[in-house]
Amino acid sequence: MNPTDHFPRLSLGHFPTPIRRLHHLEQALGGGHLLLKRDDLAGFALAGNKTRPLEFLIADATSTGCDVVVGGGAPKSNFIAALAAAASVGGIACELLISGAALVDPPPTLRLAEASGARLTFTGGDREHLDEEIDARASALNRDGHHAYAVPRGGACAVGALGFASGASEIAGQGVPDNATIVLAVGSGSSVAGLNAGRGAIGANWQIIGVSVSRPLEEMRRHVTTLTRACTQLLEVAAPSDAVIVDASVPGMGTTTDAERMIVSLAYESEGLLFDPSYGAKALVEVQRLVRTGFERPIVLWHTGGLPSALSLLTTEKGA
Ligand SMILES: Cc1ncc(COP(=O)(O)O)c(C=O)c1O
Incomplete structure (x- = not known):
């Protein structure tokens, strides 16, 4: 079962x-x-264990009529690259909030997220506040006529x-x-x-x-x-x-x-x-x-x- x-x-x-x-x-x-x-x-x-939650999260987003997922993490978060890849395969747009300042030489995780077509925004703040910022961004997108699906850090x-x-x-x-x-x-x-x-x-x-x-x-x-x-x-x-x-x-x-x-x-x-x-x-x-x-x-x-x-x-x- x-x-x-x-x-x-x-x-x-x-x-x-x-x-x-x-x-x-x-x-x-x-x-x-x-x-x-x-x-x-x-x-x-390169999603490893994060493949598992994403199979359910992206399916939940698309089956409830959402057109964009909003997530986030630290620049080296494996989850952000995985979320961007899963959104791309699931046919839904992806916005990522990245803690800290913009980087001149982004780590592979950020480059992979970009390669999946995700839109990246650096928050300038620490990662502890990302979940609130993700919710706020999803609400703003909804006010603009989107149907946004907020994904907390790590898919938690x-x-x-x-x-x-x-x-x-x-x-x-x-x-x-x-x-x-x-x-x-x-x-x-x-x-x-x-x-x-x-x-x-x-x-x-x-x-x-x-x-x-x-x-x-x-x-x-x-x-x-x-x-x-x-x-x-x-x-x-x-x-x-x-x-x-x-x-x-x-x-x-x-x-x-x-x-x-x-x-x-x-x-x-x-x-x-x-x-x-x-x-x-x-x-x-x-x-x-x-x-x-x-x-x-x-x-x-x-x-x-x-x-x-x-x-x-x-x-x-x-x-x-
Ligand atoms: C390689 C790896 N192992 C373990 C974990 C922890 O998994 P969880 O966030 O579900 O606790 C993560 C989280 O990003 C990870 O990237």
Whole structure:
């Protein structure tokens, strides 16, 4: 049973994404039972995990008669490039609000968004205020006769969370055992909230550990609980027990620790896998921590993508 089956959905990615055992990394770490869920292979642009919420968000926008989506993020946000690509494929215009000042040398994420035909506006402000600015821009467009669809940062809303609610039934169908622990990085909270809502809807007992990369821990916990409830209300199922959220927000998104560098190199050397510094590296460190505690139950690491910045971690000198 997939609890999201009756919602409009635009097919963008190749699902189910593969799941496989990481024998070589287990050996390198000296233990553990590790499985990798490969949303880095979702097959839509470089969108990784963000392909999932966008299948529901763009379908919701077009099926309700909207003619423009309004979203936003920091310049290096993977989501903005993904949103622009999904809007383009879905045949709807896209406006993006980018935090900070205009850049002389835009990162690949912004260049990709432009290549999809999105209209970019720099707000000059910080990213924390973007959701309000997105709503205000959507209202202004509506006053001008458009039908605008506002998408919060990262697709963190009930409809966006449907993407990972669907992912929950996907991994149940791939045989992930009930005693598994699932580890994934948390930014906007859309993925972990949807996964937990979907887990509840299908009655799976997995433990879910979200590795928070940005907001303060208590704020993130509250935010994820609210988002999970919004998604379960949409699905018309009971709210599940909360996911475990652990803090990986220190020393900050732009800074890579020695531990992150080492485990990312180990994953590349032992399995040929690429992980990005902002999200994947932090989830991997949590997996390593679990293995070191002698954790014996299967651990599913959900690879969320982030390939635009994955190269930088392996190819730049420490401290660069
Ligand atoms: C590569 C990658 N992994 C994980 C995440 C976190 O996902 P979420 O925003 O759904 O919490 C993001 C968010 O942009 C991401 O780009």
